[in-house]
Amino acid sequence: MDLSQLLSPQAVKVVSDVTSKKRLLQCIADLAEGLIGLKSSEIFDALQERESLGPTGVGHGVALPHARLTDLTEVKGAFLKLERSIDFDSADRQPVDLVFALFAPSDTGVDHLKALALVSRTLRDDALCAKLRANSDPATLHTLLTEAQASQAA
Template identity: 40%
Template sequence: MGSLFTILPEAVGAIRADSKPAILGQLADRFATVYALDRSDVLAKLQEREKLGSTGFGRGVAIPHARLAGVNRPVAALLRLEAPVAFDAADGRPVDIVFGLLSPEHAGATHLHALAAISRMMRDEEMHAALTQAPGPEAIYGLICNVIDRDAA
């Protein structure tokens, strides 16, 4: 079984943002740049999904996600914030880890399975601590790949 989503090294980074809209904008920038997608389409879909209810997952994590035409398999991006930002999360805590997911427009179950895999990863206390304490994007990418490789085995 292959991995449920693709994440490229360039899709992982550290950002400074002061609001939820700023975070979504930077996430859209990252997806557009790394996966050659239209930034305005990505941002519109992420904002549309956010209107249905916050993707603030809890414990300092948000998982903004959407389905988008032009995406042929689920792709992800992870941004670690330099300082926590309010995100209307279920537990009321600000977020400092934003794990974005984009899936093909008609990817029903595929999208849900990828989202579930990211949720499991983010619920793991040790993984959450490791992501928060990792020295930089390369280390964060390595942590994510270790989990993906382990789950795919």
């Protein structure tokens, strides 16, 4: 599994108008609706339900919200770069500006965990995160993410 399988170029967005965690989750759900073909409200509810179990802000300005969805057939992702950081209840109490959301079929097990591990490993790279923060072009962000992961595998 690699990021180019999880993340299409259309799944990368720069967001300037998000001011809260709830609004961010809605923005993710709206973006994902067009990518995975499920209703935004269903996606939002699944993201909210997962967040109620514990925040998915992993630290260093990164969040990995994720949800399992009944009518999904494969793991898919979306990446959002926020122009203004927001509070995401992260463990390190740092605001979040890089968000990689994952959506998995409800009956998948190991693929969902592998995808989470892959994204987490990729976004632990401080140099990559600095490059992501320095760019605002969605195509460039997609390239940085997919090439970074490919170079880590080499």
